[in-house]
Amino acid sequence: MxxxxxxxxxxxxxxxxxxxxxxxxxxxxxxxxxxxxxxxxxxxxxxxxxxxxxxxxxxxxxxxxxxxxxxxxxxxAKPYSTEHSPLANEDRVWISRYAWGxxxxxxxxxxxxxxxxxxxxxxxxxxxxxxxxxxxxxxxxxxxxxxxxxxxxxxxxxxxxxxxxxxxxxxxxSLELEPDEVMSDHCGKCTRCIDACPTQALKPYELDARKCISYLTIEHKDKIDAELEEKMGKHLFGCDICQDVCPWNQKSQRTEDVHFQAREHFFAPTLKEFKHLVETQYPQAFKNSPLKRAKKEGLLKSLARIEKLKKEK
Structure with missing residues (x-):
């Protein structure tokens, strides 16, 4: 009770x-x-x-x-990064879902x-x-x-x-409460998250952050290995792939919490549009946003990487 x-x-x-x-x-x-x-x-x-x-x-x-x-x-309620529509336009880049609001x-x-x-x-x-x-x-x-x-x-x-x-x-x-019953693992034989990871950062139940796109685009400040850089694709800030492909997220409940709805220009923006935003409206347009963790320099660094990848293609 x-x-x-x-x-x-x-x-x-x-x-x-x-x-x-x-x-x-x-x-x-x-x-x-x-x-x-x-x-x-x-x-x-x-x-x-x-x-x-x-x-x-x-x-x-x-x-x-x-x-x-x-x-x-x-x-x-916005689409996942692994669906066709968000990144169908080759000029669009991806910002992790948690950073939209x-x-x-x-x-x-x-x-x-x-x-x-x-x-x-x-x-x-x-x-x-x-x-x-x-x-x-x-x-x-x-x-x-x-x-x-x-x-x-x-x-x-x-x-x-x-x-x-x-x-x-x-x-x-310090309040003693009765613990709830532990939930059993329902992943079964599924390996969709592991198979989908572009940088092979995942093994079952273990993440090597050094290869993780989220880590590389947010926390890592040094030069990124060319081999990893090529696999990071259009990911500008963070990555949702291992969650986007998970069967348990396909029919999961969506939230209407206003704090986490996508701000304008934060959901799959074009590279040109977002670069202009960073160059001309940082930090004003990024107030109270998780994107500030990468700072202006980090965001421009990620944009430059994606621009370079686009030119090489």
């Missing part, structure tokens, strides 16, 4: 799902350590910081009993702060601390162990009705 009430309250704040995991270390935390040790995180050295906290929630909050995991659907960090921060404030009013003796991609908690591990979804072969959390286009928020708390 308590969790049912929490789920209803979470929806009032804009979250689509809420599940609960115990605040403890899981074997997947050690997999993360192994992933970092292999160097698969590339130049994202910030992942190496506070690694002890990433591996054990009790290092984040010694009093912790539960981790409340909330998911927010950002899958708008407002920066989810800011949107979700307002929501989880308000939600945590309400939780604290209901449970004044307990502590609530929330993170969305900004703290030491590994949201995906707790999402998996809360029963919110399973980890797919594309390494994303997949929910049977909402698919994998989900932003995850983890609220670590």
């Amino acid at each position: 308590q969790k049912a009430k929490l789920r209803e309250e979470a929806k009032q704040f804009g979250f689509d799902l809420l599940c609960v995991a115990p605040a403890k270390q899981f074997k997947e935390h050690l997999t993360l350590k192994s992933w970092i040790d292999k160097g698969f995180h590339g130049s994202m050295t910030w992942l190496e910081k506070n690694v002890e906290k990433r591996l054990d929630p009790l290092k984040v909050m010694p009093e912790a009993k539960s981790v409340i995991v909330c998911a927010t659907n950002y899958n708008t 407002d920066d989810y960090h800011e949107v979700l921060k307002k929501r989880f702060l308000a939600f945590c404030e309400q939780l604290h009013q209901q449970f004044p003796d307990d502590i609530f601390r929330a993170y969305t991609d900004t703290g030491p908690l590994t949201e995906r591990v707790f999402a998996q162990h809360s029963g919110l979804g399973w980890v797919g072969k594309n390494t994303c959390i997949i929910h049977p009705k909402l698919g994998s286009f989900l932003f995850l928020t983890a609220i670590i708390t």
